[in-house]
Amino acid sequence: MLERKLGKSGPAVSAIGLGCMGMSEDFYGPADRGESIATLHAALEAGVTLIDTGDFYGMGHNEMLIGEGLKGSSKREKAVISVKFGALRGPDGSWSGYDGRPKAVKNFLAYSLKRLGVDHIDIYRPARLDPDVPIEETVGAIADLIKAGYVRHVGLSEVGAETIRRAAAVHPIADLQIEYSLISRGLEAKILTTLRELGIGLTAYGVLSRGLISGHWTAAKAGQTDFRRHSPRFQGENLTRNLTLVENLRAVAERLGASVAQVAIAWVLGQGSDIVPLIGARRRERLAESLGALKLSLSPQDMKALAEAVPPEAVAGERYAPAQMAHLDSEK
Template sequence: MMQRRLGREGPKVSALGLGLMGMSDFYGPADERESIRVIHAAIERGVTLLDTGDFYGSGHNELLLARALDGSSRRDKVFIQVKFGVLRAPDGAFIGFDGRPQAIKNALAQTLRRLRTDRVDLYMPARRDPQVPFAETIGAIATCVEAGWVRHVGVSEVGEKGVEEAHAVHPIAALQREYSLVSRDVESDILPALERVGAGLTAYGVLSRGLLTGRIRKPEDIDPRDYRAHLPRFSGDNLRRNLILVDRLVALAQERSVTASQLAIAWVLSRGKSVIPLIGARTLSQLEESLAAVDVALTEAELTSLGAAVPAADVAGDRYDELGMRLISP
């Protein structure tokens, strides 16, 4: 597996990271044994970057990862990044955000216990808490770095301003943000800001949560309990319009003898040396398919055709519903 650096002077990690979220939450039921097989296979294939969140399945995702690592030498082979701060009720409902310093230490203590480890490699607030100055949230993570509980500081779903504010408190290794052929809003201001501060980007939703695979053809293909059933891009007329773009992607992939997923991941990989796609594979076959994208080198001509076939401006619907969009800060 190729390696990339998280930012200019940051740690080296695999060029593709594995996102574990869908193994516990959001995208309908997951098979725990298959999830563990996927984590093991990814590590065997050289994936070192593993992405989780303490609120993914309200702790389940971290417990799952700990089971997969099994207290063995695997822990030392991987770079675990954890998001925190999102508050969930016992029924899974989202009930707010907590970015207060004392809440961060408490959350980290529980994460370390669940992961059965003594440090998190990168720790980041999943969103900016509007009630707490960002410098206080980031400053609290910095004290956890000093204590040796956290190695690197990251941020998630903030913009240029958030990156710069955070970086002024403590060097930021990476921003996590959605980035795909159909979500390119990072390109104008955010990627240049990351370049300025020397941070990387861990790109999520590189398949636009499965939309770009072409598997979902109509709203009924999504279980009503699946989070995607409530996302604008998967609903009604928006889905119909977005599938026109997906079909063009599928046609270009066929010309290259690769799959639409591989082409979509390869496109994100082509965006820069500090951009690290997180693949959201939940099965071994998805993992194999997605990992093969590292070998799909795209020529300038192919990148141009892809951009023209899937213009981000033609995408119908926001990335999140109205509440979700409000939580994304500048």
């Protein structure tokens, strides 16, 4: 497994990380507990070290699942655990904002440590910017937890260039987690430049755009009752237009002797050694397919062909519904 370092201050991790959100029955519908744990184990055995979760995935379920999967000192020692925190939810699964107050940060962490069954978290990050709390206070609270030995590194998620600079002035930042793919390239204008100027890594989620550019999604799946039914890119004419772009990708992938998912992941890998894609596999077969991207050697011409297959201006729909877009500091 190739390794990449997350920024100047962050840890060395596998070149591809495992995003575990889909392993909880919350966003992507039913999940198989046994298969999820088997996928986590297979990832560790393949050399994947970066394991990403959120304390609000399944309202704690995801962390408990990972904790079960990492039982045993050898498995824990292999894993670099990244946790997002701060999202507020109701017992009906509803969302009610974000809490980045220092006392809330410490409370969230206490519960995460218990659910995961660990004595520290490797990278701890607010899931979104709390508009009512200066980022300096939130990062300062994480810095205090680092001094106390409960956290190793500070991460950020979905924040813009100005917020990144303010956070980095308080404490070194390992990485920014943000959506980045052939179909979501907005960060290239300003955010990516800021990260590189400051020596901050990037962990890219949504590299397959929630399955849209995996090569496995079809219009027939549009009625599935998971959170994608609320995503503009999966709706109506937008979906039709976006699936046309996927067919463009398929043509390039077939020429390269790879799957659509593999070339999409390889394209993100090829954007710089400071970028680590997170793959949301929850089955071993999808994990194996995704890891196959590491075997691809894309030439500059191949990279250009992939980018031209999915022109940014041809992508239909925003990456989130309007209510969710409003919480993205990275989009302001």
